[in-house]
Amino acid sequence: MVEHREKDSTKLIIEENPDLENPIFIEGLTGIGHIGRTAVSYLIDHKDAKKFGELISDHFPHWAIVNDNKELDILKNELYYLERDEKRDIVLLVGDAQSLDPQGHYEIAHLIVEYLDELGVKDLITIGGYGTGEPIDGEPKVFGVTTSDREKEQYKDLEIDFDHSVGQIIGATGLLLGIGERFDMEGIALLGETPGFLVSDPKATEAVLEKIDGLLELDIDFENLEEKIDESEEIIKKIKQIHDQVKGQKEKPGEKSKSKDLGYIG
Amino acid sequence: MVEHREKDSTKLIIEENPDLENPIFIEGLTGIGHIGRTAVSYLIDHKDAKKFGELISDHFPHWAIVNDNKELDILKNELYYLERDEKRDIVLLVGDAQSLDPQGHYEIAHLIVEYLDELGVKDLITIGGYGTGEPIDGEPKVFGVTTSDREKEQYKDLEIDFDHSVGQIIGATGLLLGIGERFDMEGIALLGETPGFLVSDPKATEAVLEKIDGLLELDIDFENLEEKIDESEEIIKKIKQIHDQVKGQKEKPGEKSKSKDLGYIG
């Protein structure tokens, strides 16, 4: 069974419709310090979550990625689920791409939320980074932003920092929560404190994972996290390299790139 | 009852369809000096208008706003109504966002006008600022631009200034009137004279409100206006800060923002 759901120029390809018990959703896409992407990617590998769908979009960058095995694929986001006995099931979204343009950010977030609504998801956790612009002293904090005051209550034992100056959350990490509210979903954005100038941030990633562990009782083993972060850095460096190459092609004769308009935001 | 009306990538979510008597419409969105937004926001609070709908759009900036209580919401415009005995009912549109791109401006204006048409609205007042580029001497003027000569007649006692050099009106303030004409609506744009370099302009806001008071007999008490303007400045500063932050993120490694393409126009 393969099912297609489309919204304008974004396609959600569902290979299996999981039957989940009171599921909670966790998002981890590329962004500052790639904290969300790395954290959710680690959860998926570590807990052996099952892939059940993918999302491709005309709003993603218009190129295919070549892996070390010289095989290519277009950019995509992936959906996984984790079934658990006696505990809430989990739906996870992970990926290396976000929309290049504002409209695409909304279109993709609407499509995801509408699908989560069908799956019965009522609670959302989105993960991002908050760049302070300077090195972090000691353990990085995890800043919280919720959809409502009521929501804040359930996180009070987790030492999430609500005393911060975060004024906005760009891309999927913010829009999924805001659009989710219109489908009677509630949730929290967990933002790892990060200098902002690191390609990836292992400490901030671990700090966020600890909060999720505390919340969902995942018994996360952090031993292999460093390895995962190294792997993640490889991919992220490749993506950065591509951006630079596309930028560099601007000077080539007969060619003009759109690189000025390309950007990973999140 | 919640009713959805969509137009491509803009959604109007109506919680209640008010039954209004010969209603007149007033628009107040962000723009130069934020005169429209502040004036209509003051009217809503001061007269206790009732919220009945909201508009969200893929053309708005692609981030969620975090308030002082660390709760987030996506950007939106809101619809209010004010029922009055023996006087004309009023529909009000207020909001902190306008489209980031030209197409969105049209799409949103078309959707609003089509809905106003269903509500039986025949008269439109839009509010904006006209930046002179230098400090204003004495009381700021209120410049008027109408959809037709006939329309101008009814404002003759209000000392609206029709002797100006306004050549164009950007965004909703102009488009709502122009598109409204194609639905047999008439109207006026009231533009407060403002230096243009102020974050908000209390004097120009009050000048415009006085004209609306004169026209609609609202018995506006201007005592709390200053307080409202302070509050408005806070929100506007936050929005400006976000723009600067998004702009600043451009230099971060592995990240490229679209900030060059973002802009509040109005």
Add this chain to the structure above:
Amino acid sequence: MVEHREKDSTKLIIEENPDLENPIFIEGLTGIGHIGRTAVSYLIDHKDAKKFGELISDHFPHWAIVNDNKELDILKNELYYLERDEKRDIVLLVGDAQSLDPQGHYEIAHLIVEYLDELGVKDLITIGGYGTGEPIDGEPKVFGVTTSDREKEQYKDLEIDFDHSVGQIIGATGLLLGIGERFDMEGIALLGETPGFLVSDPKATEAVLEKIDGLLELDIDFENLEEKIDESEEIIKKIKQIHDQVKGQKEKPGEKSKSKDLGYIG
């Protein structure tokens, strides 16, 4: 009777469907030297052509224009027709706006050609300017570009210059002909030789009108052309002024314009 035809985000509002005999189409929109716009506008006034429709588009600039009488309207293109005894009827398109983005150019051209096809139009004349970058010596030439070699035959007595180095035709002047070909229409683009740095070019406009006169036997009286050109210059200056104002607003606090992305192309 008012009939609406839409194509994505462009609307054609037809007030009257004229019943025309073997009609020929002439386009005159803004562009280099505003030759097309001025020539067709003169024809309409001079020959008292009848307006029967207008075209508005989300791809036009997102502002309303204020005229000297302080009345506003949104930007539009207008359709006129001219019925003639014993001679071919004529459909004319005139306007101050073209699309701001490439996609809009195609969308608008497709909608116009599809409607012309319904009207039975088989022949197209589009008018533009070809900027040489230096002052023109003597009478400006009129360069011709046709959809086919066969088409070129019928213009051989008109001294249209086919010995030129025009490599491309931007916007409606080129796209209407190219898309028209796919509806079995043929046609010619008449491009007045112009320095390119003039706001409007009366001599090039007259040169193009003479060719059209020769082709369609319109008995054009050129006496009032100068007056028309003065009037045209006023409007064009206003449009230029608006572009500059929009550009100037970029530096205003809390505001960022999209002016970099705005452009009249044609």
Add this chain to the structure above:
Amino acid sequence: MVEHREKDSTKLIIEENPDLENPIFIEGLTGIGHIGRTAVSYLIDHKDAKKFGELISDHFPHWAIVNDNKELDILKNELYYLERDEKRDIVLLVGDAQSLDPQGHYEIAHLIVEYLDELGVKDLITIGGYGTGEPIDGEPKVFGVTTSDREKEQYKDLEIDFDHSVGQIIGATGLLLGIGERFDMEGIALLGETPGFLVSDPKATEAVLEKIDGLLELDIDFENLEEKIDESEEIIKKIKQIHDQVKGQKEKPGEKSKSKDLGYIG
């Protein structure tokens, strides 16, 4: 018979639906060194392939091209087929235009792949260039990127170089393969090693054609390739000239071009 297939703002106009035996697809659009465009164009002429369709898109540059005979046409991609006895039939895509914006790249690639699926195509070859940024010593290599490891097997006798550092493939050359995978198609991108600063690259073009010859047993006669490359350079220079002209028009009074947003990517 003329059949239209549309996808949003792209149109595929099919004049004849060929009945092909196990066809293989070859793409050759504009890009670095114009290797794909030149190679496929040579194949079409040399083997007398039959044109059966064309693709036009609102995402292509918004101008018409004027040829040496002073006739114009809009930009397009063309579909050809080659029927062969005892050997696999071939479908070829050639053209001077790719999308100006990321979304268009996806939209066009989706439409092409969906149509190829109807034709029964299961194997794809896309052709591009890989710019090294420096002069090539000796014979240029042909780099390969495949959709899967299994696919790589069948090219092992052709001396295609899989030991390279290509990290991404921009535009149709990459997207057609990636989207094709979702329709159970497999394929290879053949990228000719090129300095990247040449308008066209005859040596790299010949190197790629040799691989295709080896794979499809086309008995290519390379004698007239040089002539074809000269012809190709003429067209490419014209396209480059147009870009420069559009760019140059920015300084003209009353005009602002969108040239910053225009770019051939591929």
